[in-house]
Amino acid sequence: MSAVQSRTGAPAVRQDPSARQTERGRPRGAAQRPAARRRSAGRGRRIGWLLVAPALIAYSAFVLWPLIQGIQYSFYDWNGIGASTWVGFANYLTVFTDPDLLGSIVNAFILIAFFTIIPVSFGLVLATLIRSMRAGTFTSFSQTVLFLPQIIPLAAAGIAWSWMYAQTGAVNQILNAVGLGGLARPWLGDYQTALPAVGLIGSWTLTGLCTVLLLTGIGKIDVSLYEAARLDGAGWWREFFTITLPGLRQELAVLITLTVIAALSSFDIIYTTTLGGPGRATLVPGISIYRIGFTQSQVGLASAFGIILMLLVLAVVLPIQRLSKVRDS
Template sequence: MVTSGPGARPRARRRRSWLGLAFVAPALLVFIVFLGVPLAQSLWYSLWHWDGFSTATWAGLSNYTALLHDDGLRTSFGHAGVLVIFYAVLPVTIALGLTAILSRSIRLRGVGVFRTLLFLPQVIASVVVASTWVAIYSPNGLVNQLLRAVGLGSFARAWLGDFTFALPAIGFIGTWLGIGLCLVLFLSGVSSIDTEVFEAARLDGAGIFTEFRAITLPALRGQIVVALTLTVIGAIKTFDLVYVTTRGGPGGSTTVPAYEAYSKAFQQREVGQAAAIAVVLTALILLVSVVINRFNPKDDG
């Protein structure tokens, strides 16, 4: 029996809506349990003075106002801004340059292996990466050995123990990690461009820079937005590299907001302030994500 009539279409729409909700409900439940509840709990903790053991006392917004007067925390956000250059700006720029070169030889044999090797750091545990670079940066590590081998031994130093170079040294690890991710994203975008477009440009005498500016770069706008979103967020919320390599030292020269939150909660026993830092950091990450994604082509009217 076929159901027809003026009420059939609304019923079909309602049925599809319930079916869609049934598919979305598990993901929504996971989001609420593992993200929504902890975030709400952190927000609640941030309104109290609590050391994690004794009775908490109401703080209101005083934990947030205290953050405004915390010189160490302001410095840590400044360090995160420096890391954005190493984690996001440099990897995206270098990966775009490599993409411009590889887009001319996208069918070259061995390009797949090249992509895999560059992406390999992304699948290695961060603790392993950090521990490896601690050895590389050590006084007798690979970096100093290379400097001595080429006659630049006067520049050798304990990189992670130097007040000036410790933060850039950590940043360079982020650059090394980010290049592969960005390059894989950009090469996947280039592979979706019709090869006839490149061939026509080359027949017209377009050089590598003209080809990249006129064809490749506009086509990669979406991938650039994704790469910037991932790398900038990675820079702002970085913790593991700092914890394993320097623990915020020397003298607080490599502290970052996430490490400050850890220090407040587990070393200084100021859980309320640690939660306030976490809430502010979450808000900052959301704001940065929204700003970057405004450049996504899908948002164009």
């Protein structure tokens, strides 16, 4: 800093030019940064919407718009071709008062035991056993074999199992071979065994998915937890209930959600095996909606039943998701 005489005679302090430039530059740069950030954020949002737009358009065209139309059709009596008649909530009332439609809903909830409880339980046991083995060829082979049913289309699985469930099929032949021929019967043609037989097909197709996903979840659990439990003298059951099961909470929530939806919206397996028979023993909402809409030409009633089925799925699945999040928090 250097002192010089001003015009008034008083000494003036002259600042260094670089310091003066720095003081002027700070507020200008500080003012420019928020504007630059806003421009960058706006450009990022536009790019994000451009990337999402194709999927959003497809989702709106094939999911949201049909859903809106289905809600609209559910308030009309319409055969799909001629003029429609406004009936209000009459279609919904029919769903809740028709014993056949209510029976199909009950059958769908019974299938949850076969599509959810059995596959998830077996998946837990198999994943734990495979995890306890040494990694090798047998472990990889077992995972592949267990996951194969998930790759097979459900329609093909239904056809194959319908052959095996036949009077002269593989199931009855095995029972005869082991001396249990008295149990042999046409499994899909018996009123008492048709629904459990169809449910076991679902168990077979979903067990591999449950096993592989749970095996992946077990691999993420810290190994030191198991070592500490063994040092404390914990056995296999205690390790399973205190370490493995709590560590698989997220995986279990995902699997329960997927399998419950598969049970309540089942269609492929039942359509290719029993078509809802014998009688109405294996009738489920998916088959009922198909029959009402395409065979009986009652589009309004079929739409109402579809909306009710969607609400049932949400009523079962949303508490599961919420419960898993509450336990993690």
